[in-house]
Amino acid sequence: EPEVTQTPSHQVTQMGQEVILRCVPISNHLYFYWYRQILGQKVEFLVSFYNNEISEKSEIFDDQFSVERPDGSNFTLKIRSTKLEDSAMYFCASSDPAESSYNEQFFGPGTRLTVL
């Protein structure tokens, strides 16, 4: 069964450093998303991406964040200068409206980002 994959599973970085979180969405999917979950809190939407551009972003997704689809398979989230409060689980998701009218999104296993 096709699945969303994410690398690395755990990233430890120093405050102020840049990190890139990587995702490989399901191959025929057209919509891509990043969410995050700070420990003990709800899963929060960050950004959605369709047709090579951002379709929607939350207020969390400020200028420190960027997304890219550098090739036909990868989808990346970059945090330019990490802060302590960026420590969270980051989930990538993808969907294809042709497969589901319910906007069923398929999630990867997540990357745990720890900012020291």
Add this chain to the structure above:
Amino acid sequence: DQQVKQNSPSLSVQEGRISILNCDYTNSMFDYFLWYKKYPAEGPTFLISISSIKDKNEDGRFTVFLNKSAKHLSLHIVPSQPGDSAVYFCASTGANSKLTFGKGITLSVRP
């Protein structure tokens, strides 16, 4: 932002009994409602969904009920099994749009 609320943080049920997980929402513009299940160290896994034009959707042991007038939905699991023990998230969305999640409820099914 409390558009989707899961007010009970946890639920414990006996194996074989029914589990009822509740969710309330405030935004009447939501078109679809989804339930996700999450195990530790894994991403959320889609479980079942319902359109806003329906009031019930059933898939095996899982049934979701939607009461639009009350802005309330519930997930019924019957019979509950120990493998159902996980965190369950209610989520809402419009078409091709972001998911808005509740805080989740931890279900424990006792053998």
